[in-house]
Amino acid sequence: MNSDNSHIHDLIAKALASACSPEEARLLQQWLDESPANREEYQQIQQLWQDIKPAATPPRSYNTTAAWNKVDNRLQGTQPVLVPVKNRRSLILKGLTAAAVAIVVAGTLWWFKSARTSNIPQVIAANEGKVKSLELEDHSLITLRQGASITYLPGFNAQHRTVRLKGQAYFEVTPDPDKPFLIETPDHSVIEVLGTAFTVHTSDTSTTVVVSNGKVKLSGGNNSGSLILLSGEKGMNQPGKIWQQPNNDINYLAWKTGILQFNDQPLSEILTQVAGFYGKVIKVENAYQQTTTTLKATARFEGQSCAEAMHELQLLLGFTYRQEGDTIIVGQ
The missing domain is CATH 3.55.50.30 (Phage tail protein beta-alpha-beta fold)
Structure with a gap:
């Protein structure tokens, strides 16, 4: 879940605790309807909630009367309260229940968020019929053309920063010599970023790279070789060959501009x-x-x-x- 949607956590927590107002329920439903990824995320959180919810509910074998008596005895000698004993007992029990629910929901969401940032791939797609831009944790910027998507592990890993691209995207990568930025494509090409700004267009059988600024290394699948692309050059990996030439297409970024x-x-x-x-x-x-x-x-x-x-x-x-x-x- 993106940081700008963190308020959704609160709505999910309230929904799981059956505490949503009509307006909050409407907002949550609107978020769920935005994409299949949102619905899948909610279902995962809901499943986690169902799995651990019993831990927050006192077993039926507890003697609640005895427990209340202990609480009531400890209240003796305190300042008088205006709430009748019967109502006071109900309020305290409701408070304990609400606290338990809040702890369980918070724990569930913390666990889920922690898992997402460690080993659950994040998928970002431009499926709304328009270009979509995003910034990764390393401050690299990616612009996805309509229909394109990337998959990556939030936070990457210790050795490199890897994303998998389907479709077309423009990359402005933040340099980090100790942690190379790699792009994997459906035709098994691998693009290693040696500079900053370039566009990548993928299909199931080919990958095309056009460098706007800096330099990029394009490696083909099936041991078809590799090449270094400099600013103003285009490289393509096709079945059986990999080649480069000057980029003469002034409209290669028209979809973005x-x-x-x-x-x-x-x-x-x-x-x-x-x-x-x-x-x-x-x-x-x-x-x-x-x-x-x-x-x-x-x-x-x-x-x-x-x-x-x-x-x-x-x-x-x-x-x-x-x-x-x-x-x-x-x-x-």
């Missing part, structure tokens, strides 16, 4: 990047494909919809397009 720009580029390249940026499928009619490689445009899109961007390109280059289901068809 929200800015898509083109400088005298062919329409064929523009349509490919527009499709990726907006998450659309764009196809070109066969008879028009050759033309898209010769038509060029200079344009910049920021805060515009796909429809607005396509309309502006249409005005610049004179092509036509139509929507067929979820696909945009471009032609003469």
